Amino acid sequence: MTKAIRFSETGGPAVLRLAQADLGPPGPGEIRLRQTAIAVNFIDTYHRSGLYPVKLPSGLGLEAVGVVEAVGEGVSAFAVGDRAGYCTGPIGAYAEAANLPADRAVKIPDTISDDIAASILMKGMTSEYLLRRTYPVKAGETILFHAAAGGVGQIACQWAKALGATVIGTVGSDAKIALAKSFGCDHVIVSSREDIAARVMEITGGKGVPVSYDGVGKDSFEASIGSLAARGFLVSFGNASGPVPPVSPAVLSPKSLYLTRPGLFAYVGTTEELRASAAALFEVVLSGNVKVGAPAIYALADAAKAHEDLQARRTTGSIILKP
Ligand SMILES: NC(=O)c1ccc[n+]([C@@H]2O[C@H](COP(=O)([O-])OP(=O)(O)OC[C@H]3O[C@@H](n4cnc5c(N)ncnc54)[C@H](OP(=O)(O)O)[C@@H]3O)[C@@H](O)[C@H]2O)c1
Incomplete structure (x- = not known):
């Protein structure tokens, strides 16, 4: 069992509930991540409100960072103890732990903290494809x-x-x-x-x-x-x-x-595209050209409050939930 944010009807932030969810061992090709920093992205509010339909009841969130605590059959790219993150789902990242396909995860460089990594994966890969591939800025x-x-x-x-x-x-x-x-x-x-x-x-x-x-x-x-x-x-x-x-x-x-x-998923749909986008992002952050401020931190149980603040335009930079 793991604590997770769940919702069974679409609507405002109040539909979000902290619940106990079943989490079995990772399946073939999957890893299980013990999550230390969970990102809040605007797309999460679209899933919650019903603007982007999801099958209910559902978990929420597409992005988190943590430590690999188990690997499924056939996984060779990750080992227990690796620091890893993901930002293209599966939906349900607002949780203490999650199983996900290993080919949708990226390793986090030693010099980037979990909170900063969770602040930048989706937002930074989006920046990467927008500026370099959708309309390449000159x-x-x-x-x-x-x-x-x-x-x-x-x-x-x-x-x-x-x-x-x-x-x-x-x-x-x-x-x-x-x-x-x-x-x-x-x-x-x-x-x-x-x-x-x-x-x-x-x-x-x-x-x-x-x-x-x-x-x-x-x-x-x-x-x-x-x-x-x-x-x-x-x-x-x-x-x-x-x-x-x-x-x-x-x-x-x-x-x-x-x-x-455009949408991120069409630009990082293959593992090669995902890893290349992440590599470009880590490079620009580690070079110091993109400096990332400390994110706003909320407890996982306060996900609804994070959504309220994001939608009321009260936040700046990134938002992280802590399990
Ligand atoms: N297509 C993709 O691949 C992709 C991927 C990631 C994110 N996105 C999109 O990128 C945008 C930014 O995402 P984010 O997670 O970084 O969010 P964010 O920029 O931190 O928050 C949204 C911002 O939009 C502005 N805004 C203007 N009118 C608003 C309104 N009526 N209600 C709420 N906010 C309003 C606010 O800034 P001001 O108060 O300063 O105006 C607000 O802070 C979102 O639209 C998200 O869906 C798209």
Whole structure:
């Protein structure tokens, strides 16, 4: 038995319950991880609310770090005692321990702590594919990144800066300006009181940006379109403010824009892609180009409170649950 967060109906944070869950030995090809740091990601709120359907009753969470305490038949890449982490499920990471396919786990470098590793796996691999593979950022470009003080924003803005970009970040309130600047933003736009597209045009001398990385979704879609230069890329990668309503391709035509709606799973679907993405992430963190602040820590039993704070825009950087 292991303590785990479970939910049997979708809804607000209150549907989350701490329960005892059965956890058998790892199956063939699996490892069992004794988890020391569990990540809270915005996608967990979509699973909980029903925006992204899951089979109920269900556990929650896709990412955690810990120590391998058992290996299943046929596993050779991991041994008992290895430090490892994962960020593509299986769903149910909000737990003291979890079984998962060994080929979805990565080893954690000795010099990266469990809390920092759990702060960066999903958010950092997402930053990696967005900046290097969805729209590869080139030195000298000016780019727009929404929610710059958030978990993905913390890593992506510093990484974009390291790639030689000038970074325009958006934040929801004045209180987050200094933090976004410390995360590498050259310009910070406060979305609650400024016209994002107008400010981007002002900053870029009327040209607009070649790419807008937009994890805010519904509330920022139009601002992203308005901020782009001709033939620019709208990379719509999340729904923090709600899903973008259906749009006609015609909205792209005045500036011949590109629109993509990428997801991490399609970019790290193979073990090779997963390990390559993790290696690039660890390299940029260990080089010091991306500095990761201490995460906000909550007890596993307080997962609902962590969700409330994340959705109320009260958090910055990453959030970790402690079993
Ligand atoms: N597609 C993928 O592969 C992928 C992978 C990982 C994450 N994501 C997406 O990336 C985004 C960031 O994820 P994260 O876990 O790092 O979260 P986060 O950025 O730490 O939190 C979301 C942020 O969005 C901003 N926001 C704007 N309007 C909001 C609203 N109405 N309600 C709540 N937040 C609002 C808030 O920042 P301000 O207050 O500063 O505006 C908030 O802090 C999410 O949309 C997530 O789904 C996508």
